[in-house]
Amino acid sequence: MDYESFSKSWDGHVLELIDVSAKKVHAIDKKHKQIVEGACKVFFQKGYHPTSIREISEAAGMSMGQLYHYISSKDDVLFLMHRHMQTTWYKYLTENLHEDPDDPVQTLTDALRLTTDFHTTNKKLIQFVYSESKYLSKQHLKVVLQMDDKNVVQFWRDLLIAVQRKTGLDIDINACANILVFTNVFMPLRGWNLKDRPANEYKKQLLQFVLRGIGIPAPS
Template sequence: MKANKVVSSVKDEELIKKRRDQMIRGALALFKEKGFHRTTTREIAKEAGFSIGTLYEYIRTKEDVLFLVCDSIHEEVKKRLEAVVNLKQPSMEKLRTVITSFFYLMDDMQEEILILYQEVKSLRKETRGYVLQKEQEMAEMLETAISTCLPHQLSKQEVALLANNILIQGHMWSFRRWMLHKEFTVDDYIAIQLRFTFNAMGISLDDRNGGTRNGTGNTI
């Protein structure tokens, strides 16, 4: 199920996008504060700046709103990650930049990532499958960066596992933040995770340059 397949009684595609963008922003603010189940469609409409009647011209159910929110989060991650995954001149420095940028992106989007982990289970099987496929696309982008930039070859299984490890390490900064934020700055966290990741790939990483914003000079 794609976002443009969510049923709307309005035929103007430009207006649908405008209203749904308003809806997504309003829903995100409420989901961060109250969670999906404790938020009503009336509250979403009010936060978005229009009536409950107008809301139901663009969606059928509250679950449609959650689906649009989840899809929007993944699209934002994809867009911002694609901006740094330029592998025309692959190198280990480029791979470090990609991974570091991904971690900073996860820091910027902590609340959104938490919503994904907490609420995706509330979607129907069909829509949940679509959202989870988006997650797989993120892993595949990281797989491409690893296999392209590494100076030596790893097996397909090893590359896939490394990519998923990186994905979860980024997400962990959000869903384990109640503990991690007490122990680490984001720069500390990234530096250590980079060292672990590169060690797993058989690469020795200079700790002095790995994992700080100033050290890479590239963040999303």
């Protein structure tokens, strides 16, 4: 899936769940990104609950009236942050991952390395989204979990299927894909307890651990 299709996969859900009075879809998407970028500034500093809608509007450079053209609540912003995390990750991959259909193991290895780099660089975003997801409404959470499976887990399923076809590896594709999603966020969620050595050493160790767990010889 190309980045544009990946990003658009969220559009119907956004329009269904968020009460938007603006009419132009392109403008809505642009404003939602502006709102999320502003929200990140205050959420990362103050947390979800202490942050007010007014502080989000100020950080986004929008009036309260403008803001309410594109969202109806702070919960909507949290939902949009999940989309932002997912689409930003995928854009980073499409810009940096060079898929080799003849060497799916190398493609998988590169995708794992790039994802770990992305999650480490965007540590605050990952930490915030994972810790604050509990505040999503049931309806918003249902869509977030659905899109996580459709886009993120499916990305790893597809890579693992290619590896299996090439190598004959005997693995549970769905279980391994979900394990990959979880282990990829290890550094931002547990890195606080790993400060005795450079982060790159732990990234390398994590990559070796994951590949060997799947049954693939890890790079030295």
